[in-house]
Amino acid sequence: MKVESYLFLGCATFFGASDVVYWYFSHDPTGTTALALAVCLAFLVGFYLLFTGRRLPERPEDNPDGEIDEGVGELGFFSPHSWWPLFVGLAAATAALGVAVGWWLFLIGMLATLLAVIGFVFEYYRGHYAH
Amino acid sequence: MVTASTEVTPRGITSRPNLVSVGTIIWLSSELMFFAALFAMYYTIRSVDKGLGQPWPQAHLDLRLATINTIVLLLSSVTCQMGVFAVERHQIRRGGRIWNVPGWGLREWYVLTFFMGLYFDLGQGWEWLSLIHDQHVTVASSNYGSVFYLTEGFHGLHVAGGLVAFLFLLGRTFAAKRFTLEQQTSAIVVSYYWHFVDVVWIGLFTTIYLIH
Numbered sequence: 253m254k255v256e257s258y259l260f261l262g263c264a265t266f267f268g269a270s271d272v273v274y275w276y277f278s279h280d281p282t283g284t285t286a287l288a289l290a291v292c293l294a295f296l297v298g299f300y301l302l303f304t305g306r307r308l309p310e311r312p313e314d315n316p317d318g319e320i321d322e323g324v325g326e327l328g329f330f331s332p333h334s335w336w337p338l339f340v341g342l343a344a345a346t347a348a349l350g351v352a353v354g355w356w357l358f359l360i361g362m363l364a365t366l367l368a369v370i371g372f373v374f375e376y377y378r379g380h381y382a383h
Numbered sequence: 384m385v386t387a388s389t390e391v392t393p394r395g396i397t398s399r400p401n402l403v404s405v406g407t408i409i410w411l412s413s414e415l416m417f418f419a420a421l422f423a424m425y426y427t428i429r430s431v432d433k434g435l436g437q438p439w440p441q442a443h444l445d446l447r448l449a450t451i452n453t454i455v456l457l458l459s460s461v462t463c464q465m466g467v468f469a470v471e472r473h474q475i476r477r478g479g480r481i482w483n484v485p486g487w488g489l490r491e492w493y494v495l496t497f498f499m500g501l502y503f504d505l506g507q508g509w510e511w512l513s514l515i516h517d518q519h520v521t522v523a524s525s526n527y528g529s530v531f532y533l534t535e536g537f538h539g540l541h542v543a544g545g546l547v548a549f550l551f552l553l554g555r556t557f558a559a560k561r562f563t564l565e566q567q568t569s570a571i572v573v574s575y576y577w578h579f580v581d582v583v584w585i586g587l588f589t590t591i592y593l594i595h
Binding site: 327370382 | 394396400405422430
């Protein structure tokens with residue numbers, strides 16, 4: 253994963269150099285701050301990839317002679333289907349509408365959001381899926 | 384001619400980057416841009432107000448309270464990481480008595496982190512109350528009030544979001560009867576988020592309380 257991390261760290265270096273030049277010519281605090289955080293943005297991803305890549309064995313993507321089928325195996329857990337995101341969305345929309353309509357609707361929306369998020373988070377921890 | 388080998392060992396989930404943690408890092412980097420807008424707003428208003436000859440900051444800030452709050456939040460990152468070390472050795476609950484701190488599991492460390500985060504948010508609320516009642520600085524009172532409450536407020540909301548995440552994570556450890564890799568992943572990504580919120584606070588603390 254070295255190539256990916258160097259790409260992002262290269263971006264961070266570029267933004268850093270731009271930031272210094274920008275501040276030197278403009279003395280504008282707004283753009284300088286935004287650019288400084290853009291450095292952090294690229295550095296965060298680059299550092300994560302570099303750090304994670306060191307802890308993992310070489311991936312088929314990193315090998316010039318790698319084959320597609322070398323990547324087979326478990327990718328992670330994917331929910332086959334779920335109604336909860338819909339309920340979370342509806343509840344959050346109700347709460348957002350409540351900001352414009354009135355506090356009573358906002359409170360109802362927040363309560364509904366809380367219940368929907370609980371359902372979402374614990375979906376694979378209860379009933380048939382309990383483990 | 385090159386032919387693909389027919390005997391390929393399926394790769395386990397631990398041999399590739401965890402998708403949840405990659406997604407969390409990408410999301411956190413976009414969160415940085417959210418805070419970039421807040422920081423840029425703060426510095427713009429500051430430079431405009433100072434250009435008009437107005438004082439900055441336009442309130443008497445309680446540096447002592449904020450420093451204690453900051454130290455608690457910084458230490459909560461340490462306790463959070465201790466929880467991650469515990470979950471990496473697959474230890475959810477404590478091994479010995481409650482005062483045997485080295486034997487603590489994920490649960491004990493994350494409960495402690497939760498209360499430290501709660502202390503931070505309550506401390507900030509206390510500071511706000513004194514600013515509103517004693518100095519009449521509100522979000523509508525001045526430019527300074529607006530940027531102060533918006534930046535600190537959005538950070539405080541992020542801390543509150545982290546507290547909710549801790550509660551859900553702890554709830555999951557009680558809902559599941561056995562340890563799974565998913566719990567480890569959840570604990571690690573929540574710790575990423577918590578460290579992120581902590582680092583952003585260092586920037587905010589420096590900006591609001593130290594740079595005059």
